[in-house]
Amino acid sequence: MIIEVLIAGAVALVVWLLFFKEEEDPLDKLPGPKRLPIIGNSWELFQSPPDKLLDVMVGYTKQYGERYVFKVIGHRVLHISGPADIEVVLAHSKNIKKSVPYDFLKDWLGAGLLLSTGAHWHKRRKILTPTFHFNILKNFANVIEEKTQDLVKSLKKKNGEDVSLMPTISDFTLFTICETAMGTKLDDDQTSATVDYKNAVLNIGMQMLSRITRIWLHNDFVFKNTSRGREFGRTLEVAKTFADNVIMDRKATREQNKVSVEEEVNDIGTKRRLAMLDLLLEAEEKGQIDMEGIRDEVNTFMFEGHDTTALALTFGLMLLADYEDVQERIYEECQSIVGESEHVTMSHLADMKYLEAVIKETLRLYPSVPFIGREIVEDFKLGDLLVKKGSTVDVHIYELHHREDLFPDAEAFKPERFLTNELKHPYAYVPFSAGPRNCIGQRFAMQEMKTTLSEIVRNFKLVPKVKGARPRVMADLVLRPVDPIYVKFIPRK
Template sequence: MALWNLLLYVLFVLFVAFLGLCLWIKRSHMKYDHIPGPPKDSFFFGHSLTVRRIMKRGGNMHDKFLEWAETYGPVYRLNLFHFVFVCVYCPETTKEILMSPKYLKDSFLHRKLFTMFGQRFLGNGLVTAIDHDLWYKQRRIMDPAFSSLYLRGLMGTFNETAEKLMDKLSECADSKRDIKMLSLVNCVTLDVITKVAFGMDLDFLSNNLPFPKAIEACLKGMVFNIRDTFFQLNPKNWRFVNEVREACRLLRTTGAQWINNRRSAMQNGEDVPKDILTQIIKCFEKEENKTEEDEEIMLDNFVTFFIAGQETTANQLSFCIMELARHPDIMEKLKNEIDEVIGMKKDLSYDDLGKLTYLTQVLKETLRLYPTAPATSREVMEEKVINGVKIPAGLTYVFSSYVASRLDKFFKDPLKFDPDRFHPDAPKPYYCYYPFSLGPRSCLGQNFAQMEAKVVMAKLIQRFDFNLVPGQTFDILDTGTLRPKSGVVCTVTHRKYRT
């Protein structure tokens, strides 16, 4: 009898909890459903089922965001279970929110990136830190590693690492074998970030190391962790979940080893570069009462720079190669500029980069169509009116450069690859183009990334012709960052110089 009474009590408690959840969700709907948006898949799951369907078939979620923006306007609502987000593509609001330090990174994304399937991932590093003082302290200490003076001194490393890619491409051209450009440029950007940021010369083009696979696992896991609440509960996914945890552990263990080696060198009075690794350690040394959490934040920043410093640049280069191969007229114009600026020189100088104006336009247009880090978000704790719609306080605003850059209200014929949009005399896009985000939380490494991209692309076009292998897709793979799904498979030949 007592057991039966206990069972009835538990059922009653569960019923009351379920009823409370229903009332809470209903209240949320009543509060926010005046905001335009697509019909919800269900009362409980909101639009989560649509998101899961797109992910299951390997689709690009940002194309659905674009479709909804074209249907419901520059501000619309997105329901993921009991969370409500507002997607905003209004330039004035984009400017107001992203350019101000008072609007913080949102707590939902912070929780999803702090740990991944129970394993610490990006933690409280520079990208994910919500607390403004904590972020500002880290950013201020990191700034010297990205100053223009320091970046000038990296040209030797950029040239040296890009030359290894040229040697690899030369072998491929001689053997007449097809190559997946994404894989090669991934190795190059990893070589650059490990050498420039952490003082390690690993030569990923020649050595089969575990880091590329670990980064890919982390990024893929990040998407499922953010967009699919029940992913970890499905036994079919447990093997992959364990792979992601192992990848996170590998990156953090590597970071701890490299940090300890550098710290020992600094304590022994050895000359060390003013690179990212040194700045990470200096950030720790600034703390008066050091804690275990401070040690973890060092590793948070190591993982952040290890991934962010490689992945997005590699994807940009791959998309750029893909579009140039599809547009021979643009390629010809670019060849002419490169022949005129650098001719037969083996190494580029910092001043050469400033003269490659059309290459700059090509790279900017690549990021317009394919912003490799496609979105950012902020928590807005005050009520606003956007495009005539009252938005209650306390919501997370999502800003997608991918969507804004593909809306014809901002860019004429937006799906056309046209570098002349970024001609120096062309009108500048007004807060609808932000592949590196905007304002104080914009990407610290954007100048670093574009210098690296220019060196690689200039050398590639100077030395080789490349053509896409027929039959491959031009679809986009959404793995948190955006990458070409095909991997950009090309045939490469030595370029014949004009006489």
């Protein structure tokens, strides 16, 4: 530890002496933790354990307000949690570049939609947007329903015993994203590979967080020649191999069937739009994207399409188990809409207004992505405050969603907040981000969450292991529970 600190100090001193000339900056007038000479607030980052970093940030917001500044070796990071400021940042048409820490994921996600910017990002977004067209979501409905029924069957086999939610739900969302967006069914004999992939994603998040808090590891050459860097490389290989196998499997199926997107028709004779991976492979055949680009997008969507939704469902089931009245109201709504039908349809989902409010309130309390970072490429103003090019802005969604002035009794679970759809500010609630870089898959995520929660509540009464218990949460790539969450699923009949 002492050696690491000495190395960090030496690197910081050399970098500062060689490259940084302190210039006056309006951000320096904002409050924030005390800044040490040269290294600024690097020490605060270094001494914060990964599972405590979210708590530290929340504490700073309470102490300094909705705007405060970190300074790391001359680089300024503006932290914001006010809806007016967040609207300016997220709605900006030019400042869409992700901040430096996202670069640590480039060896995994490459120039995929999450990390790319500028013309490249616009081109990829245009290719991928049709993936989540309403007609495709209708095609996905049967797969999501089938996977949900498989989940219900597996939960019935638990015979009312405590179930650890995250591993169980993560399997379900991974199988679902593979069969919908990727067109690939994960067979039972791939279970070990699936577990390895999920563990790899979890480890990548922890390794990224550890790297963020150690400034001397920000340099790629330095990082890759450390034990942490070599471990990251091994973890990365597991995740990339899994995604590559998904691509090769789908490509082989397409070549075997000799069917293109334009030629494929559904069972009533009309052309059917296919899944994301099919569109990417078709774009490759047209010279619009290469195989490396396909890998980038598949790795991005495999991660974003299963992990974020799994966490939202995990927190949602935890809350339902704790609030029997909310659970029963969902059950009554489902019964009145679905009746004795065996399957939930898209039209059923559209009518489930209370369930939608429950999901929205879950995402308010536990936003899957608690922070968004932007590197500023063009000067802009937040009111009278000038934010210069080269600065970083961190949007604190977690703190935004817990503001008492926007959500009275903010720590309480109250789905009725969202029944009127009246927010005190249009950017007071942004679980899927907003503006030009909003989440491309948010309708798919809502469809999957609605289908899953409605079928589970129709089939089970949920009981918490410990009434009122709440897990500690931490932020890596997403918001995660530090402790396992257990729920009993008691069959209704």
